[in-house]
Every structure is written in structure tokens, then in C-alpha cells.
Amino acid sequence: MDALDVLLNRVSIARLVEPAPRAEQLDTLFAAAMRAPDHKQLRPxxxxxxxxxxxxxxxxxxxxxxxxxxxxxxxxAVTKARAMPLRAPLLVVAIACAQEHPKVPVQEQVLAAGCAVHGMLLAAYAMGLGAIWRSGDLVHDPVVMSGLGIADHEEIIGFVYLGTPEIAPRKPSAVDLSRFVTAWPA
Structure with missing residues (x-):
């Protein structure tokens, strides 16, 4: 698949079924994550x-x-919470691990971690896998964080649900770029 096709057409796919990504596909997803922009190569x-x-x-x-x-x-609500992880055959908990660094602020490190997740989503789409990045209250919940072994200097930035698309991915709608891009000075 062409790189521009992936960048311009990737969409989140919420309806995921078996099979989960194979081990070599997972390795590719994580290898793509490692290519995120990362000042000082901290891999946070x-x-x-x-x-x-x-x-x-x-x-x-x-x-x-x-x-x-x-x-x-x-x-x-209890039934819904219990069923949430069953919406896909595989979940990846994405965790930002900010480090003290004199030249790389924490915010930049969290953004780099987000870019790593985006790389995974792009790679999943390129391989024909379905993926969706979910967040919500659970990413900040102290019970969830403790249960998953999240350290004090870390934060969950999302749950990536992965599997096989149940239906063909939708085509993304066109976006009016002028709403998001302006020249400066105006």
C-alpha cells in the first residue's frame, strides 16, 4: 500500500473480530511506533x-x-465495563513514560508517545488490520493505573483495540483544509 494512501485514508475501525494480529504483525506495529519523532531519542x-x-x-x-x-x-454500567475489553481480540495499552530531561519537556515526550501510537495505527491500516484508539475516564483512573502497574511518572494515553475489520473500512470524508490552515501574518 502506498504511504500517501495510508496517510490520507486511514480511519478508525470500531467493529473488530478475530483473528487478532499475528506475532509478526505485532512486531511490525511496534517497529512502526519506534519511528515516531522523538527528541533526544528518549523513547518515552x-x-x-x-x-x-x-x-x-x-x-x-x-x-x-x-x-x-x-x-x-x-x-x-457494570455489564458494559466488563465487556469493553471484549470489543477486539487484542488490546494494546499505550503508556507515556516521561523522563526528566533538561532539553525535552514532559509535554513533548507525551506528544512523542502519541506519535508512536499513530505510527501503530498507520501500520495496522497498511496491513489491512482494524484498529481504534480509545481513551476516556479509564486512562486516568487510579484503580486501572494501579492494576496495570503504571508508575507515578507514567500515564496511560489510550487503549488501542486491534483485530480484523468486521466490515470494510469506511472512506474518510473530505475536510475543508481552510478551516485549519491560515497564513501568518493574515
């Missing part, structure tokens, strides 16, 4: 893979987080 990121039975364990962790925030949570 790491990833956790969650598949198989571990998805049910993550669902129980999500339920624990929900009940810690709201002990009176509706049964439907």
Missing part, C-alpha cells in the same frame, strides 16, 4: 498487550474502577 513510551483470557481480567479491573468511583453503579 511503553506498551502492554492484552489478549485471550487477560481481556476478561481487564474487564474485571474496569468493573472495580467503576465501583470504586460509584458503588451504586447500575447493573447495565
Amino acid at each position: 513510551w511503553r506498551f502492554l498487550t492484552i489478549q485471550g483470557e487477560a481481556r476478561q481480567q481487564l474487564g474485571e479491573l474496569f468493573v472495580s474502577a467503576l465501583l470504586a468511583r460509584n458503588p451504586q453503579a447500575a447493573p447495565e
